[in-house]
Amino acid sequence: MRHYFALFIFGLLLAFSSCRTDFDTVASSGDLKFSKDTVYLDTVFKNIGSSTYQLKVYNKTKDDISIPTIQLKKGLSSKYRMTIDGMNGNNGKIFNNVTLLAKDSLYIFIETTADITDADPTDFLYTDEIQFDSGTNLQEVALVTLIQDAVFLYPKQNPDGTKEKIQIDGKPVDGFYLDENDAVNGNELNFNKQKPYVIYGYAGVPENKTITFEAGARVHFHANSGLFVANKASLQINGTTSTTAKLENEVIFEGDRLEPEYSDIPGQWKSVILANGSTNHSINHLTLKNGFIGLDIRNQDATTIQIKNTQIYNCAEYGILAQNARINAENLVINYAGLASLSCVYGGNYTFTHSTFYNNWQSSSHLAVNLSNSLAGATPETNPLTQATFNNCIIYGSNTNEFNLSKNANAAFVFQLNNCLLKFSSSSTNPDYQFKTDIEHYNQIILNENPKFYNVNQNKFNIDNTSAAFAKGNPAYTIPLDIIGTTRTSPPDLGAYQSVVFPK
Known part of the structure; x- marks a missing residue:
């Protein structure tokens, strides 16, 4: 009797698990949403690491999806690096088969260390893109950093x-x-x-x-x-x-x-x-x-x-x-x-x-x-x-x-x-x-x-x-000029600034 009861329980579990779709994913179809379409990493000096910046990626569909690739467009040569939900991927540049559950989001953290020679010589900007998937499903988020020589x-x-x-x-x-x-x-x-x-x-x-x-x-x-x-x-x-x-x-x-x-x-x-x-x-x-x-x-x-x-x-x-x-x-x-x-x-x-x-x-x-x-x-x-x-x-x-x-x-x-x-x-x-x-x-x-x-x-x-x-x-x-070069009146105002009319 105990043997038949164990088989019955096993059958119930098997039937229940076969109905679950939590761990099934479908391929990404290019419908990801992003917290911003361009990530501006503020000015850095050449070869000095930046602060860490954040991008949030949303799956607003009802399906758990798998994103085949998330990578930097310049690949392993990029001066940017990423972590995605704590994962480092391939040197922080390329990530494969990233799962994103239905109605959920993931965090991408981005940093850079670049030389002035990496930047565009006309505007000193260093740029790249984060690419999500490829082909007709390709989506991109731009990365921009001003590199300052010193x-x-x-x-x-x-x-x-x-x-x-x-x-x-x-x-x-x-x-x-x-x-x-x-x-x-x-x-x-x-x-x-x-x-x-x-x-x-x-x-x-x-x-x-x-x-x-x-x-x-x-x-x-x-x-x-x-x-x-x-x-x-x-x-x-x-x-x-x-x-x-x-x-x-x-x-x-x-x-x-x-x-x-x-x-x-x-x-x-x-x-x-x-x-x-x-x-x-x-x-x-x-x-x-x-x-x-x-x-x-x-x-x-x-x-x-x-x-x-x-x-x-x-x-x-x-x-x-x-x-x-x-x-x-x-x-x-x-x-x-x-x-x-x-x-x-x-x-x-x-x-x-x-x-x-x-x-x-x-x-x-x-x-x-x-x-x-x-x-x-x-x-x-x-x-x-x-x-x-x-x-x-x-x-x-x-x-x-x-x-x-x-x-x-x-x-x-x-x-x-x-x-x-x-x-x-x-x-x-x-x-x-x-x-x-x-x-x-x-x-x-x-x-x-x-x-x-x-x-x-x-x-x-x-x-x-x-x-x-x-x-x-x-x-x-009286000091004739105030701190920004405005002429003082007589009697003068107290402090370092001569009075002005504030904007409404």
């Missing part, structure tokens, strides 16, 4: 396989010193606008040398990279006013990921370090963004750094961290920093005129401006702040207080704010923050009124005539 600067490899190092803060880091007579690149201390530059590791400026960035230069720093200006060395950034939205005459420092999703991510590279004893620095029309610390200025010699018409955005810690530095800045804008947009510590001497310091980092501890005459672990721990003057400036942000004084009685602490718009809790009883009655340190302060910037999330700090900063400046401190 000058690559990086540490050499030592005979033992290690990378070249330089010393920063007494520690070896991956880096190299720029050479004004390099056999391949020529004068590496002069950056021009002919090609963008991509830096790996720290590029060092040797003692007694000057690095110059011409108007229009573009510098891209790889992760954990930066610029190190050594003792007795100098930095000269010679950008000029641009006339178009392309900022054709601006000098730009940023990361080396060119895809739009990386355009505003902090901490993609390290810092520009102006080391102890560095000298005679001048910065004009620089846009620096997405670093860890934008400008890291340390105990430079008795000369004063001139910073003009400069923008620093999206730094993981500080826009400018100055330690016992000497800075004269005008038309300076800093926004979005993890700790402080501007932090002047361990004393120094500073003058900021017609500058905008803003911070809307998403934390409750960030600051727009921090001043201190001490430094933990330093010897001595304090150093005199001989001057910190802010004229016709805006110090604002998303926190209740965006201005901080950290005073140590063992060293001088001299500061003054003249005709500034300031964000600070008006209920403070601390004697250091008596903005209306302390005329030694505060003169004509506008407290907690909205500057009405055009769009702080897009780093657009223009104002119009409804701003609390409109026409509130002291003409005695």
Whole structure:
């Protein structure tokens, strides 16, 4: 009896399975649907891998289908590579008999690594197609990538396989010193606008040398990279006013990921370090963004750094961290920093005129401006702040207080704010923050009124005539042209921008 029952069960299972069509497929008939008909892989530098891009393929029929081939038109020679639902196929180029169930979809992930010589010489585009099936059932999705040529600067490899190092803060880091007579690149201390530059590791400026960035230069720093200006060395950034939205005459420092999703991510590279004893620095029309610390200025010699018409955005810690530095800045804008947009510590001497310091980092501890005459672990721990003057400036942000004084009685602490718009809790009883009655340190302060910037999330700090900063400046401190070259009126507006009429 048990034998007959087992045969009965087997027969039922056989009959049931013969009725199933889940695992039966029919040939693709060219009716696939796609999430896009062209996949644009954003600009990449030659021989640098792109981000991964996604294409979704849909089977909207009621049948499970088998796609005989999914391949790159250029075959195994293509500079693109794919994975399809986790499968690598033949070197990521050719896939055979890919099953796609009814009313289902599959994901194709696409990357590329191409040289400038692979691109069309007229437009520098590298293209290919993903082909689905063939003959009358052929369907194609185009792939397009802009390849950008560049000058690559990086540490050499030592005979033992290690990378070249330089010393920063007494520690070896991956880096190299720029050479004004390099056999391949020529004068590496002069950056021009002919090609963008991509830096790996720290590029060092040797003692007694000057690095110059011409108007229009573009510098891209790889992760954990930066610029190190050594003792007795100098930095000269010679950008000029641009006339178009392309900022054709601006000098730009940023990361080396060119895809739009990386355009505003902090901490993609390290810092520009102006080391102890560095000298005679001048910065004009620089846009620096997405670093860890934008400008890291340390105990430079008795000369004063001139910073003009400069923008620093999206730094993981500080826009400018100055330690016992000497800075004269005008038309300076800093926004979005993890700790402080501007932090002047361990004393120094500073003058900021017609500058905008803003911070809307998403934390409750960030600051727009921090001043201190001490430094933990330093010897001595304090150093005199001989001057910190802010004229016709805006110090604002998303926190209740965006201005901080950290005073140590063992060293001088001299500061003054003249005709500034300031964000600070008006209920403070601390004697250091008596903005209306302390005329030694505060003169004509506008407290907690909205500057009405055009769009702080897009780093657009223009104002119009409804701003609390409109026409509130002291003409005695006027810089004749604003950060983009617009003539200031009298009385001038506060901050780096002269007011305009916003578009409706």
